[in-house]
Amino acid sequence: MREAGSVVNTLDEAPEFSAPALDALRQPLESGVLTLHRASGTASYPARFQLLLAANPCPCGRNLGKGTECTCTPMQRRRYLARLSGPLLDRIDMQLFVPQLSPKELAGRGGGESSAVVAARVREARGAARDRLKRWGIVTNAEVPGSILRNELRLLSATLAGLNRATESLRLSARGYDRVLRIAWSIADLNSHACPTAQDLDVAIQLRQHGKGDVG
Structure with missing residues (x-):
């Protein structure tokens, strides 16, 4: 028997998906069940999974630090991140910002636990x-x-x-x-x-x- 939540789905560049497609994830994230409504009736399917969303800070991906290298307009940045709606993010347990690595960090061997x-x-x-x-x-x-x-x-x-x-x-x-x-x-x-x-x-x-x- 597979433990609940052991299925992992990853959406890289999540804001590139349409807002309706992303918001369609809200029901299965909340209930673990996907319900389809059709004219002939309703069908429900088990859909418990772990969802990983990854997103750049803006469409060009360079709005980091002071953002001086970013080529996006403020409106483009707002529209890009607005696709990750509040109700969807409310169902994401952990939300982390990953800072850009320095050249020294990139050249290092790294460490930590195995x-x-x-x-x-x-x-x-x-x-x-x-x-x-x-x-x-x-x-x-x-x-x-x-x-x-x-x-x-x-x-x-x-x-x-x-x-x-x-x-x-x-x-x-x-x-x-x-x-x-x-x-x-x-x-x-x-x-x-x-x-x-x-x-x-x-x-x-x-x-x-x-x-x-x-x-x-």
């Missing part, structure tokens, strides 16, 4: 989540409904203080609030924490807010 080490930590984290969620018949943190996050898995008020402040200052929607909690549980599992700490929640909020923001 893929094998990271994979082992991920397996342990997935195992911790599976053990915690098995009583509800759930496998991954991504599947946990908001009702469980706010009841059986509710965090202490002191732990939630930062997230509650962010809900107002960063205009987090109710959907975004739950998604931050799910990310925080995954971060806690990776850190071998029994439940998310305030620091885990802070990291989850930062991972959520490197994009355009949330629209309810």
